[in-house]
Amino acid sequence: MLQMIDDPALLMARVATGDRRAFETLVGRLYGPCLRIATRVLNDRTEAEDALQGALTKMWTEAARFDPARGSVDGWFRRILVNQCLDRRRRFKIVAPIEAAATVPSDLPDPFEASVANARARRVDAAMASLNPRQRAAITLFHGEGASMAEIAVTLETTPKAVEGLLARSRIELARLLDSDRPESRNKP
Template sequence: MTDARPAGRGDAAPDLGELDDAALMARAGAGDRTAFNLLVGRHGTRALRLALRVLGDPAEAEEVAQEAFLRAWQAAAGFDPARARFTTWLHRIVVNLAIDRTRRRAPLPRPGSRPSANGRPGTGAGGRGRRHAGAGRAGLGPGRPAAAAARRDRPGL
């Protein structure tokens, strides 16, 4: 006797594009590169924009976004959708990498500031630079996120 079920999608594997992020991560954790590539396609632009917003440099932002996806691929088997959505998890990876990169940057002198006796920019000229540096740490600098500004101004954080 033959099977009376009509031929169709009932027996076939589901289309990967129809799977949600958690299911794609489960497949990626098992080594499915195609599933992970779909995640990169879905969320790559958002990761790049986030890195660019923190770093302000397109080349650095691209490197950070690529590194974030590499780390997500390497940690895919340990991803737990009960703890966080994939997008939240990826967002945190991107932000952490971007902040780490800002910490490694050399401090940039502020316009109009002169080096002080200790050689650090922005603290000369009667303490004017110190007041401006405090404004930057408070997130008041033009176009700089507060966290990135604080970490750039205080490399020891």
């Protein structure tokens, strides 16, 4: 029966009444994409899993607070998740390790191309690690989730104009870092 319910808002209404199977179904839908968001924001897999667990617990214990008139389940949960991520960063002040570039998967058939792509991915990872989690959250939501400025503003609890500024500063900083890391830039006197 629950497999047939495709509307997250309906599932959420069941979760609010304590329906455990509805909760499992909803978690099955949200888990993968949200783990990716948390991993990108925190730049650390273990921390991301902990933040996601905290967000899921909140979704279960605070289910009755969800109001479908105020937005989607995905948007509501994303805001809880990003808040969990940002709170963790504020509490623990962790300097996250950059994911090993060797683990970056590549489906390029040519080993040389794959190697170049891996090197580029490693440079992007290093540049991303120098941003703050809020900047990474904005980039993740805009470029990874296709969220609009208004949606990101809701998630980050700010204004669309502020998100524009946040994204612009992040992109300018990233462009500068990636440009300075190019071989031709390093060889300049």
